[in-house]
Amino acid sequence: MSAIQYIKDIYGAVKSLLIGMKQTGYYFTHHKEIITQNYPEEKQQLAERFRGEVVMTHDSNNEHKCTGCTACELACPNGTIKIVTKFEQTPEGKKKKAIDKFVYHLELCTMCNLCVVACPTDAIKMDQAFEHSVFDRSQLTKVLNKPGSKIMEGVE
Amino acid sequence: MLEEVSAIDQGDMIINIGPQHPSTHGVLQLVVTLNGETIKKVEPHLGFIHRSIEKMCESLTYRQFIYVTSRMDYLSSHINNHGCALCVEKGMQIEIPERAKVIRVLMDELTRIASHELWWGAMAMDLGAFTPFFLSFRERETITDIMEDTCGARLTMNYIVPGGVMVDLHPDFQRKVKAFIKLFREKADQYNELVTGNIIFQSRMKNVGVLSKEDAISYGCTGPTARGSGVNCDIRKLYPYEIYDQLKFDEVIETGCDSFSRYLVRVKEMYQSISIIEQLIDNIPEGDFQAKTKAVLKLPKGEFYTRVETARGELGVYIVSEGATTPYRIKFRSPGFSNLSALNHMAKGGKIGDLVAMMGTLDLVIPDIDR
Amino acid sequence: MTNEELKIKLTEVLPSATFEEGGEWVNLSVAPAEWKPFAHQLRATEGLDFDFLFCVTCVDWKTHLSMVYHLTSTKHRHSIVVKSKLDRTKPEIETVCDIWRTAEFHEREQAELFGVDFLNHPDLRKLILTDDFEGFPLRKDFEDPINMIKL
Amino acid sequence: MGSASMIVLIISAIVFAVGGILVSKLLFKKHNSVVKGEAYECGVPTIGKSWVQFNVGYYLFALIFLIFDVELVFLYPWAVVAKSVGWLALVEIIIFMFILFVGFLYAHKKGALKWQ
């Protein structure tokens, strides 16, 4: 190793290190580059398509669109959805199948959206809620149809 | 076990790197035989998170099994899904619309950049520099935001369905991607100053983990790992799928065969991906985003193999179908598994610090290896 | 090289090979006993040069097991699929990990998931499963004692 | 305050360190278990002994250090008087350093400073 090469090596090394320090020094002095969000105070606006959990839409008359066809149950890869059906008396006296309980296991759900795609009546959709942590796992098993809700008129 | 005892008698030290170790990025166990600081042997022990995805897929329908594959190589989950969907489409002979093809490729490349960004930060952290990790996450975050807008999820998007994509692009997509390209071009050069040019980084990576071209082929390495050894193995070039044959991009090949060339391949690949995105972003054709498919997919009897280029290398999807709604046997040829097998060969004679650098440049994602 | 030319060439190398129709690649079956010398020739023969073993799979056909090797040549860019039927009760086949080193890991994986015995494999310990694991999980008759899906 | 400060500092260091450990001992309740006592090795049992014969690489450096450190100790008194002695001190040290540097180059050529 010649002496000139030796000095050149040192010069190059020091230069590359100083360039690196310039970068971190830039960020140290430019506080507006900070990207931290203080989570509970500053909540990020979630995307409208964000998939947080499955919900069933109810209108103001407490009516939903679910016919209990179990398309979503079949589409689900994890066995997240269990539909319990019952027979209801229609005004004409006919017996009609309707849902009793739409059981949704949030703890098994991977938010893959396949159930929403499979639903023929758009009864369920994905909601943006993401703060799902609870102390007891059983609270993650939800019944999506609200108590006393009925199927909407005209949905087959 | 006997072998290990005899090694100890020779004054060697056997040390476990993993399963709970900061540099294995997951639960990988490496049993390392050391002589002083010099590595004599590295023996990977896998399976800490083996979920037998192949067995699981045997009981899922062709629509359902795609989402499971997001959990394999979770950093390029979209590309995994892509490979699976391609295999199903090949079997069903579904022709997918142009728009869906372009969207898929765009998302593939965004995923690749996101994956490489994370690798870049993690790699720097393996070598002891913390700051690049946070910096790289900023760009990655921008990409995941774009993903979230369109796909509804940030990491395991499950955006691809057989026949196209699940939903159409978000109206903001083009604007945001363009903003990202601008940000990326600006910041990536800074990062090269901070990391690539740094003398310590270079000396840590140069002539470390040398894997010759022949060895790379013999060990079945693919992706940037093999391309760093001068093997041209980019599936996008060799066996183009979707619209890759119409795009202008270079297959990045470095012939240094060491960690630094693997590093350079990944860094340069990010620029190539950006150029692919630039070519496509203004030319997304109008039309359907999904082909009409039957409600229940049934692959004909036979065997189907497709491969895609994930961020880590070649992902092969091999479906054996018996004509039912579920695959009879499915095999994922994951890139990480083969790449890992070369680790012992590379690590011999290096130091512990080198091992960390090597694992960093192999870009191991443990669920991808374990499946 | 087109598939037809490849077939002719392969028949020269191994006359007893049987070809399967369909698929994008040449599909051929060999007997397990013939596999090892055939593999050597695949790797070494001029014009074939299969140097890249990219996938090693085993399929459980309930009556028998079948090993599937996907090979390609980085020089000529042609690929073949080699299959070999194994006896289900005593599946044995020679290892090829001295020809393609990637086979070492892939064979270990298939060995523990399907119970295939790769003869002369240098290190056929369990790679993924625990050392005391019983059974071969990817076989069709394997019943998992803990099944998460059937809650 | 003189050399007594050493004693004061040693005592206060011991008070600080031992006191800290004792205070923390009072504050937690000890739970004994075998697993807690195991050496940490990424969550798997240790293979072999940890107290092993170690590679000589580290010790070579310690030896060379010894030689140079003695030299360094010689330099301290010289450094104090160098200015008052004048140019003779410079000549002396050049000779001293030259001999040392030759030794250093010899060690370097022999590969003693190379991590094997």
Added chain:
Amino acid sequence: MWSLGNITHSIDAWLNESFNPALALLIEFVIVGTMAIELFAVLGLVLVFMERKVSAYMQIRVGPNRVGPKGMFQTFADTIKLLLKEGLTPSGSDKFLFNLAPVIAIIAAMLLLAPIAFAKDFQMWDLNIGVLYVSAISSVAVISILMAGWSSNNKYSLLGAMRSGAQIVSYELSAGLSILAIVVLVGSLKMTDIVASQETGWWLFKGHIPALIAFATFIIAATAETNRAPFDLAEAESELTAGFHTEYSGMRFALFFLAEYVNIFIVCAIGATLFLGGWMPFHIGQWEAFNHVMDFIPSSLWFFGKTFFLIFLIMWFRWTFPRLRIDQLLNLEWKYLLPISMFNLLLATAIAIFGWHF
């Protein structure tokens, strides 16, 4: 003018008036001891907080901001957490050495406080071989690391300790040589003399090139001797999980942690004393007015300001650079730093003898 020196003198005088000399001395000892412990505690709290904030701003984060205003009390909360943690002793370890190691680390750090001039006339022990004392005591620290690594019965710890041993003994040479360059210029090992010699200007400015080179080598060697990144091989967390203190938990870990930070403070304080004039205000030659304004700032502020500047520099290194490999680390010392600092010493001697400095 308000100064720490006057306060100590008046306390001393008052004590001697009120009590008999022996008791007064004892009370002084107690005061000094308590102050040393307090300095330790405060330094630990401040430096850890500073490190967190510096790293946060360099990494586009805000850092701790929950406990207290702007997260000021975060380290305080952490200390309480560490106090409440159970200190485990691995069953296979050498228990005596294992418990002794953190105490030694603290003693070594504490002893180094003695010759440091914190302000004008504010120094515990102005011994005439101050610099030599510092070099001597600072090598004790490596013993505690070796002890901790060896006694833990853990392979990571052992590797970390061995690395640290090789590293610290190597870097002590160039640290010593760079200090010697200043000693030659001053002609004394006494801290007060060194500070006094810089009244007309700091050695960094008036010592020409040799002082600059010596300063650079000193900073590098100081970073290495305190086991800081990029030389933190003894605790390289991506290789050895936590290196020599892998097995330490609770208060024993806290003591190591504290000793590390206090050591940083001390080497920076020594660096500030040698190269930046210690508590001496910034003076420029004949500018009387300017010098007078500078004199108005208390000497303790000057000292702490310079020290914290050097600490910031060392932190800046840590959050920018990756870690070196062990052989590269030793290469750097034996191939570059040692020959350079030897040559530099000759240069400094020539400058000192022929009086070429300002």
